[in-house]
Amino acid sequence: MQLPRIFTAMITPFNDAGQVDYDEAGRLANWLVEHGSGGLILSGTTGESPALTDRERMNLLRAVREQVGDDVPLWMGTGTNNTVHSRELSWEAAENGADGVLLVCPYYNKPPQEGLIRHFVEIATGLPVPVMLYNIPGRTGVNLLPATVRTITQECDNVVAIKEAAGSLPQMQELINLVSPQIRVYSGDDAMYFTALTLGAYGVVSVASHLVGDELVTMTESLLHGNLEQARQINTTLMPIFHELFRYTNPISVKWAMNYLGFHAGDVRLPLVTPRHEQAFEMLRQLIDQLVPERMWPRAS
Secondary structure (H helix, E strand, O other): OOOOOEEEEOOOOEOOOOOEOHHHHHHHHHHHHHOOOOEEEEOOOOOOHHHOOHHHHHHHHHHHHHHHOOOOOEEEEOOOOOHHHHHHHHHHHHHOOOOEEEEEOOOOOOOOHHHHHHHHHHHHOOOOOOEEEEEOHHHHOOOOOHHHHHHHHHHOOOEEEEEEOOOOHHHHHHHHHHOOOOOEEEEOOHHHHHHHHHHOOOEEEEOOHHHHHHHHHHHHHHHHOOOHHHHHHHHHHHHHHHHHOOOOOOOHHHHHHHHHHOOOOOOOOOOOOOOOOOOOOHHHHHHHHHHOOHHHOOOOO
């Protein structure tokens, strides 16, 4: 299976009443694909999955598929801290046209490594679509170790990728060294993507690609074609926006940014809140004005 180098973990637009805006989700999805996103991941952390109902997730998947067609890889976040529920969601996603599923480590209950193995194997076994594991201990409270990933991928041939967001370059390198070359290791952190590529990572599951997807494509291609200095310069230019997008808990900042660009992204759902003080996003605003060409802005009508 040929996976895209750049997946965008897409926000979920809400209308003024706080309901999922499916039409705007389709509009946004098309715009992202036009500007560097090789594939989209719906209802992940950036899509506010903890605040979405199961019905909203499936309706979102169907609505975006209708807009982007069959050629754009659409993956769906179906991981929870309940193994049975995660398996049910994964099968439902597959039946509704998802090209793959993203499974985050179980959060809050903090299983040991053996529990993680059994959890992911139980979900993946027999599933008719590929699986990407998602390690983000800062949110889940548990670290999916490289040796554990190797065991899971050896037991389940449909586990084809991992989004690694532990924030540790040594762990990233160990993971790349341990798993089969056929397993695609994605950086789950935009700020670490350039370095991860130099270590042998395959791609990125990005938040910043909402704003600078074209630049991420150029950086990736530059590095893959041996132009390390050009790639490094692009990364240096983009680093401030990487940091600003995570000044507040994701996806607070990126939703603000997409509203600023002219999308009707809406607010975040409780328990997340958008800072109301006037200067909260001033630096992000300046970076958008500087880095995102105005001709690309989808101005609201």
